[in-house]
Amino acid sequence: MDKTIEVRSGEELDHSRLAEYLSDRLGSDKDLSIEQFPAGSSNLTYLVRIGEDEYVLRRPPFGNTVKSAHDMKREFDVLSKLSSIYSPAPKPLLFCDDANVIGTDFYLMERRNGLVIRGRSPEALGANSQLQTDVCRAFIQNLVDLHSIDYQAAGLGSLGNPEGYNRRQVEGWTKRYFAAKTDDWDAIETTIVWLNENIPVESGASLVHNDYKFDNVMLDPNDLTKITAVLDWEMVTVGDPLMDLGTTLGYWMSPEVGDQLMSMPFNPKVLMENISRQQLVDMYFDILERKAPDMLFYYVFGTFKIAVIAQQIYARYAKGFTKDIRFANFNHFVASLGRIANSALEKGSI
Numbered sequence: 001m002d003k004t005i006e007v008r009s010g011e012e013l014d015h016s017r018l019a020e021y022l023s024d025r026l027g028s029d030k031d032l033s034i035e036q037f038p039a040g041s042s043n044l045t046y047l048v049r050i051g052e053d054e055y056v057l058r059r060p061p062f063g064n065t066v067k068s069a070h071d072m073k074r075e076f077d078v079l080s081k082l083s084s085i086y087s088p089a090p091k092p093l094l095f096c097d098d099a100n101v102i103g104t105d106f107y108l109m110e111r112r113n114g115l116v117i118r119g120r121s122p123e124a125l126g127a128n129s130q131l132q133t134d135v136c137r138a139f140i141q142n143l144v145d146l147h148s149i150d151y152q153a154a155g156l157g158s159l160g161n162p163e164g165y166n167r168r169q170v171e172g173w174t175k176r177y178f179a180a181k182t183d184d185w186d187a188i189e190t191t192i193v194w195l196n197e198n199i200p201v202e203s204g205a206s207l208v209h210n211d212y213k214f215d216n217v218m219l220d221p222n223d224l225t226k227i228t229a230v231l232d233w234e235m236v237t238v239g240d241p242l243m244d245l246g247t248t249l250g251y252w253m254s255p256e257v258g259d260q261l262m263s264m265p266f267n268p269k270v271l272m273e274n275i276s277r278q279q280l281v282d283m284y285f286d287i288l289e290r291k292a293p294d295m296l297f298y299y300v301f302g303t304f305k306i307a308v309i310a311q312q313i314y315a316r317y318a319k320g321f322t323k324d325i326r327f328a329n330f331n332h333f334v335a336s337l338g339r340i341a342n343s344a345l346e347k348g349s350i
Helices: 015-026 072-082 129-147 165-180 186-197 241-251 277-288 296-318 330-347
Strands: 032-036 044-050 053-059 092-096 106-110 206-208 217-220 223-230 237-239
Touching: 015 032, 015 044, 015 092, 053 072, 072 092, 072 106, 129 206, 129 217, 129 223, 129 241, 129 277, 165 186, 165 237, 165 241, 165 296, 186 296, 186 330, 206 241, 237 241, 241 277, 241 296, 296 330
Parallel strands: none
Antiparallel strands: 032 044, 044 053, 053 106, 092 106, 206 237, 217 223
8 A cells, every 4th residue: 555654854844834724724723744655756745644634745846946847736727627527536625835834836635545556566466467467458448548538628728739749748858858967878869869850740639647657556455457546647738648658668667677677666567577568558559449550659758758757856866956865876777768768779669
């Protein structure tokens, strides 16, 4: 289950000011306590207890210098609309833009409970190949469901411009990489050149989560094929659904990358050992009753984008904006992702 820890040093919230603020708005004078969800790498997430009631608080990371990259108001507004039509999206409750409370914008939302597969998996999953397939199919079905939402009818049409989306994504993530660069990784820069020379036209337009992976999904512990929540909506926009699927594939390691990457704490190792990226692609297009296209570009882009996210996190650590020791070796993670992308290009397949 998604358990909490004592708040990490340097990431504390102002307890008294938060308690006063929430007491005024929630109408409760019961004692407030704060714990932290330890797994996230970008926005920070806390469990706030007020008496017996539990809430989740989301705020940008410390050291954030680009507000648009961690826009709490945008995330709050999206979830306010999305949660009413897409049940895995948690319902937000209140937004605060008063920096005097905890030093930055934040929002409060309902707490969802469920099992998050990170590294270790339930014994039942490891022993049952059919269950592994069914869990992966539910994971992919849920992504298809998101991509099938009428985003205009939901009032989310202003989230993004689907025309030219793929080019903006490639060029934007390229700029982000060089802005956060700390090391020279030839494989990453070779990948950048290839991506910029091979941008496809958009395959369509849909809501895209942009970080859809297993440790952003909560499962019902009594039925692992049921999804109780999808988390981390900070990058949601309107764009090409194949780019979204490509990011999911980028997170999906395969045994040839070695045990170190397969065993990263956010990876569903037992699933990745038995279900291939191509099988995930086939599941997606079987549901849509369409022929699967060549996913090489989208997979390589997804791998590159994850490398940039890791690079941005490592840059924050290297500059001292976070002391979270988990990020100390993220530069090597960036290098590994560059090699994985290059390997796919050499093979010409995912």
